[in-house]
Amino acid sequence: MRDECDEMHQRDLIVCRFTGKSGRYTQAYVRRAACEKRASYSSAQLLRFVMIIAERxxxxxxxxxxxxxxxxxxxxxxxxxxxxxxxIIEWPGRERRSFSAGVDLVQALHSALMKIGI
Known part of the structure; x- marks a missing residue:
């Protein structure tokens, strides 16, 4: 479990360096702590710790x-x-949360971009 958490944390730090946003580092360390304490979180609570990789x-x-x-x-x-x-799309007056799926992670990301219209 610890190796899995370390690997995830290293990937998160790459995203932090790539995006250059200081808030991402806090998010990365929160995700690492959540991973290490996985037994104490429900799956719904763990969803809050997914890393934001892009904003526009x-x-x-x-x-x-x-x-x-x-x-x-x-x-x-x-x-x-x-x-x-x-x-998440924050339309004026309401927020729309959704997801896309794919046969692999790249297709899931590409499908999300297509659904958003970017």
């Missing part, structure tokens, strides 16, 4: 003008027998 602000043309729509994409992972990539 899109612009939606609405009847009352242009509105910013933040997008967050989480690291693809294997769950419930499939590879999934979760994402």
């Amino acid at each position: 602000i899109l612009t939606a043309q609405m009847p009352d003008g242009a509105k910013q729509v933040p997008i967050s994409i989480y690291a693809p992972r294997f769950a419930d027998g499939m590879h999934i990539c979760e994402y």
Whole structure:
């Protein structure tokens, strides 16, 4: 278990260095702690510790003008027998959480990008 947590943490640190966002480091260490204490978390609680790998602000043309729509994409992972990539679209007035699935992690990420429309 410890080796699995160390490997995940090293991947998270690569994402941190790549994105250059200091908040990602906190998230990486929280995920490592959650991994090491996995027995004390339910699977629903563990979902909160999935690493955000990309963020973007899109612009939606609405009847009352242009509105910013933040997008967050989480690291693809294997769950419930499939590879999934979760994402959040923060539409004005509501938030949409969804995911895409694929035969591997790359296809899950690509499918999420296609669904978002990036």
